[in-house]
Amino acid sequence: MKSYRKELWFQVPSRRAFINITPHVEECLRESGIKEGLCLVNAMHITASVFINDDEPGLHQDYDQWLEELAPHEPIERYRHNRTGEDNGDAHLKRQIMGREVVVAVTDGRLDFGPWEQIFYGEFDGRRKKRVLVKIIGE
Amino acid sequence: MKSYRKELWFQVPSRRAFINITPHVEECLRESGIKEGLCLVNAMHITASVFINDDEPGLHQDYDQWLEELAPHEPIERYRHNRTGEDNGDAHLKRQIMGREVVVAVTDGRLDFGPWEQIFYGEFDGRRKKRVLVKIIGE
Amino acid sequence: MKSYRKELWFQVPSRRAFINITPHVEECLRESGIKEGLCLVNAMHITASVFINDDEPGLHQDYDQWLEELAPHEPIERYRHNRTGEDNGDAHLKRQIMGREVVVAVTDGRLDFGPWEQIFYGEFDGRRKKRVLVKIIGE
Numbered sequence: 549m550k551s552y553r554k555e556l557w558f559q560v561p562s563r564r565a566f567i568n569i570t571p572h573v574e575e576c577l578r579e580s581g582i583k584e585g586l587c588l589v590n591a592m593h594i595t596a597s598v599f600i601n602d603d604e605p606g607l608h609q610d611y612d613q614w615l616e617e618l619a620p621h622e623p624i625e626r627y628r629h630n631r632t633g634e635d636n637g638d639a640h641l642k643r644q645i646m647g648r649e650v651v652v653a654v655t656d657g658r659l660d661f662g663p664w665e666q667i668f669y670g671e672f673d674g675r676r677k678k679r680v681l682v683k684i685i686g687e
Numbered sequence: 688m689k690s691y692r693k694e695l696w697f698q699v700p701s702r703r704a705f706i707n708i709t710p711h712v713e714e715c716l717r718e719s720g721i722k723e724g725l726c727l728v729n730a731m732h733i734t735a736s737v738f739i740n741d742d743e744p745g746l747h748q749d750y751d752q753w754l755e756e757l758a759p760h761e762p763i764e765r766y767r768h769n770r771t772g773e774d775n776g777d778a779h780l781k782r783q784i785m786g787r788e789v790v791v792a793v794t795d796g797r798l799d800f801g802p803w804e805q806i807f808y809g810e811f812d813g814r815r816k817k818r819v820l821v822k823i824i825g826e
Numbered sequence: 827m828k829s830y831r832k833e834l835w836f837q838v839p840s841r842r843a844f845i846n847i848t849p850h851v852e853e854c855l856r857e858s859g860i861k862e863g864l865c866l867v868n869a870m871h872i873t874a875s876v877f878i879n880d881d882e883p884g885l886h887q888d889y890d891q892w893l894e895e896l897a898p899h900e901p902i903e904r905y906r907h908n909r910t911g912e913d914n915g916d917a918h919l920k921r922q923i924m925g926r927e928v929v930v931a932v933t934d935g936r937l938d939f940g941p942w943e944q945i946f947y948g949e950f951d952g953r954r955k956k957r958v959l960v961k962i963i964g965e
Contacts, residue, residue: 648928651929
């Protein structure tokens, strides 16, 4: 069994953003030399997500608006978590909707995707350096 | 390490439905001959889910109604994504609540489940052929 | 390839609670002797979650209140599932928001975590014995 590990770093200039990280993960897979196995991609921070969906800007605006309806950023006092001095209570909730991680099948040395699947980093509390972990196991 | 891959195809006649795919996944596991490992089951389309819950029709009606409250299908114009000519903006949101994939432990050649766990395909934009991927790795 | 399996049992005295199970999972990993691989941790019951977030009591209160807004426990009659004699319809919905499982990378014999990642058992229908499955594969 082979295993491969890499951290991807991101610094998003805004509070929230969605970034297509599929090319980075594909590069990791090439580097790993793994042909058959599983590829885990997870946010290493608890106010961010990794998820798979469509690379369509209108959809990303829909997600952003919808998540703001489900877990608004303001008023800050809405969240007990923010009494710790943080202002990111909403980000911890948004991340649960969008998920922490994806597991992708590796077949014939490729990410085994359907026609429109792309991997996104979802940032909900940006403006600082944060990491995504790529771990691949297989042969 | 062994690996196994199969696509399951579904054509749901309605826009939305929940289908118990556990027997299909169990058949895949038998075909694979894998006794110890991990089984990934994921929707290959981004307007569908794979999730684990109870095979109880009342619950499925509850899910359907709840998801319609959280991300209504209409009005179509509610979603920027639908300006692309699609009418499935809601389906991309519903799928995030229910999830893309499940990872199930394989122990002694069986799906290692609690008493009521069953695997479902959740369709949110049906009436066409769509796929689920089953990937099993182990020994 | 090595594989390891253990069930963790919990009996939560209240209907709902969040329990940090990271030390239990770390102990499983030590017992397994696995240095490189993947660790799956999943609820074996369909009214409970396993998820990764912050060990901060205010945040857990925020989660509890938010989930009650998204899927209220009462009125019981709100859920068709409860016509079966259950009163846990809401728990099946809450669990979908928070998720069934996490997959954690294992690197150098440790859970490969970012700075604040902790694993939680989320109980939404407690007051009885319920289980979490830990399955680790690797070398």
